[in-house]
Amino acid sequence: MLRVKPRYATVSPPAGRQEGGGWSKCPRCGEIRLDGELEKFLKVCPKCGYHYRLGARERLQITLDEGSFCEWDGDMEPVNPFGCPAYAEKLALAQKESGLREAVITGEGEICGHRVAVAAMDSRFIMGSMGVVVGEKITRALERAAEKRLPLVVFCASGGARMQEGVFSLMQMAKTCAAVNAFAREGLLYISVLTDPTTGGVSASFAFLGDIILAEPGALIGFAGPRVIEQTIRQKLPEGFQRAEFLRQHGMIDEVVPRSQLKPVLARILALHAGEARV
Amino acid sequence: MNYDFEQPILELEERIAALESFAREKEIDLSQEINHLKARAEELKKKIYSQLSPWQKLLIARHPARPNLRDYVSLLFTDFFELHGDRCAGDDPAVLGGIARFRNRPVTVIGHLKGHDTRENLACNFGMAHPEGYRKALRLMRQAEKFCRPVITFIDTPGAYPGIGAEERGQACAIARCLAGMLELKTPVISVILGEGGSGGALAFAAADRILMQEHAIFSVISPEAYASILWQDPARGREAAEKMKITAQDLLAYRLIDEVIPEPLGGAHRNAGEAARLLGEALERHLNEVTGLPIRELLARRQERFRRLSPRVFL
Numbered sequence: 001m002l003r004v005k006p007r008y009a010t011v012s013p014p015a016g017r018q019e020g021g022g023w024s025k026c027p028r029c030g031e032i033r034l035d036g037e038l039e040k041f042l043k044v045c046p047k048c049g050y051h052y053r054l055g056a057r058e059r060l061q062i063t064l065d066e067g068s069f070c071e072w073d074g075d076m077e078p079v080n081p082f083g084c085p086a087y088a089e090k091l092a093l094a095q096k097e098s099g100l101r102e103a104v105i106t107g108e109g110e111i112c113g114h115r116v117a118v119a120a121m122d123s124r125f126i127m128g129s130m131g132v133v134v135g136e137k138i139t140r141a142l143e144r145a146a147e148k149r150l151p152l153v154v155f156c157a158s159g160g161a162r163m164q165e166g167v168f169s170l171m172q173m174a175k176t177c178a179a180v181n182a183f184a185r186e187g188l189l190y191i192s193v194l195t196d197p198t199t200g201g202v203s204a205s206f207a208f209l210g211d212i213i214l215a216e217p218g219a220l221i222g223f224a225g226p227r228v229i230e231q232t233i234r235q236k237l238p239e240g241f242q243r244a245e246f247l248r249q250h251g252m253i254d255e256v257v258p259r260s261q262l263k264p265v266l267a268r269i270l271a272l273h274a275g276e277a278r279v
Numbered sequence: 280m281n282y283d284f285e286q287p288i289l290e291l292e293e294r295i296a297a298l299e300s301f302a303r304e305k306e307i308d309l310s311q312e313i314n315h316l317k318a319r320a321e322e323l324k325k326k327i328y329s330q331l332s333p334w335q336k337l338l339i340a341r342h343p344a345r346p347n348l349r350d351y352v353s354l355l356f357t358d359f360f361e362l363h364g365d366r367c368a369g370d371d372p373a374v375l376g377g378i379a380r381f382r383n384r385p386v387t388v389i390g391h392l393k394g395h396d397t398r399e400n401l402a403c404n405f406g407m408a409h410p411e412g413y414r415k416a417l418r419l420m421r422q423a424e425k426f427c428r429p430v431i432t433f434i435d436t437p438g439a440y441p442g443i444g445a446e447e448r449g450q451a452c453a454i455a456r457c458l459a460g461m462l463e464l465k466t467p468v469i470s471v472i473l474g475e476g477g478s479g480g481a482l483a484f485a486a487a488d489r490i491l492m493q494e495h496a497i498f499s500v501i502s503p504e505a506y507a508s509i510l511w512q513d514p515a516r517g518r519e520a521a522e523k524m525k526i527t528a529q530d531l532l533a534y535r536l537i538d539e540v541i542p543e544p545l546g547g548a549h550r551n552a553g554e555a556a557r558l559l560g561e562a563l564e565r566h567l568n569e570v571t572g573l574p575i576r577e578l579l580a581r582r583q584e585r586f587r588r589l590s591p592r593v594f595l
């Protein structure tokens with residue numbers, strides 16, 4: 001059998017397996033890696049630093065101290081306010097594919113020994129969009145964190161409001177903002193970590209109301225999506241536009257923190273806020 | 280400018296006009312027949328305008344002659360004095376704000392401004408605000424709080440502007456802060472959706488004690504065209520999306536997402552701006568009297584509660 005050696009690739013994908021079936025190719029530098037290998041690097045390409053998107057469970061796993069996590073409202077199911085059959089199907093499929101009930105997981109755990117409330121969104125679940133249940137879980141996390149007098153860390157990953165839930169989803173922006181206000185009145189710390197992507201109704205509500213706002217390198221962050229902007233202004237967007245580094249440069253976030261540094265940075269900030277909060 | 284669904288009315292009106300001129304010319308009395316036709320036209324209008332589909336309402340909501348905020352400012356308020364700028368970077372012409380008197384009571388007025396024609400629309404960016412607009416709005420709200428004036432916001436926008444400058448200057452952050460600030464404003468706030476209330480850029484002015492909507496206004500999470508484009512990859516299916524999305528004042532009232540539907544003159548506000556303003560003013564005064572009577576603590580608690588109750592419990 002004649003084998004033609006590819007001219008440029010240094011690693012070939014395992015024979016007979018499609019991308020996703022155990023291996024993946026870095027979207028930035030093209031480097032091919034086996035899944036297990038990528039996990040060792042927290043899903044950051046060791047060659048070019050590209051940050052792959054993380055699921056909510058992976059996020060909690062790499063952020064929280066082992067065995068410290070206790071989930072809140074884990075049994076909450078999505079709602080379908082207008083009883084749309086296509087949406088019901090979409091929800092069922094998203095649940096099946098992600099193994100999640102909704103686009104956010106909330107709960108409490110420890111980061112280097114610091115007790116925190118935490119929320120992690122998952123962009124694999126209908127683009128991490130915020131409908132009634134995502135809004136409710138974020139709101140409850142803020143309320144319960146206030147009750148327990150815990151700081152809150154939210155990992156945002158969302159394309160915006162969940163369109164299928166109409167104005168009910170839009171109103172979650174106001175609901176979560178009100179909850180952040182109430183949490184802030186308690187003098188407690190809220191750290192918002194913007195990951196790829198954070199746009200629309202999530203960026204324009206609780207995501208941008210953190211006392212401290214961090215972002216992962218290369219994360220897409222903005223209000224409007226880049227495609228909408230391109231269609232509106234009919235020109236190509238500049239390189240790096242709406243990326244974390246761009247927002248940092250324009251004064252919109254406090255710092256861009258590589259994934260490997262995120263846990264120690266969070267721990268340091270939490271330590272600086274330890275002790276009884278001003279009430 | 281007229282729409283297809285208005286065609287039967289137009290035809291009837293044309294016949295009436297023809298008969299009237301014929302009667303004048305020939306000096307004959309056709310008043311009985313003319314009055315009969317006029318009554319029929321009135322009936323037809325009532326029938327057509329009370330059964331508008333969401334898409335037809337959207338067309339009326341976007342009608343270029345529909346009264347805009349500047350029209351209502353001159354019809355509803357006296358002593359209006361416009362205030363400019365966000366004290367940070369600029370002044371956004373898509374957001375009109377100022378102080379005025381409403382039936383002898385000083386108020387702060389803030390809202391999106393749309394134009395009636397292309398020239399006006401270019402000047403106010405079709406009512407699509409930049410971050411400066413949301414920051415100006417928040418500044419004026421805080422000023423109103425200081426002087427214990429009620430705030431009345433008017434919503435009429437396809438959405439916040441999706442552009443390079445808007446993103447560079449923090450559109451998302453500006454909207455979030457406007458929303459959060461409005462929710463804890465220690466003065467009464469009433470919002471009126473005048474035409475099109477599109478997405479977060481509209482909601483930014485709607486975190487209020489009362490949300491009122493004009494009869495043919497719409498309020499949506501995203502424009503039906505964009506909904507169709509994202510979900511079905513086909514922006515041409517906007518009409519179909521509009522029917523699914525529950526965007527009319529009547530639907531939103533049924534879901535208790537808004538507090539009241541303000542009637543419009545027959546055929547829509549653009550047929551009689553004066554009458555539209557009278558009906559709007561009547562509702563505004565009633566709600567203002569109610570909210571200004573409440574102690575501030577109570578008012579704030581109720582404002583939080585109105586958004587807090589939008590939870591899964593509502594659907595169980």
Ligand SMILES: [Zn+2]
Nearest residue numbers: 026029045048
């Ligand atoms: Zn790479």
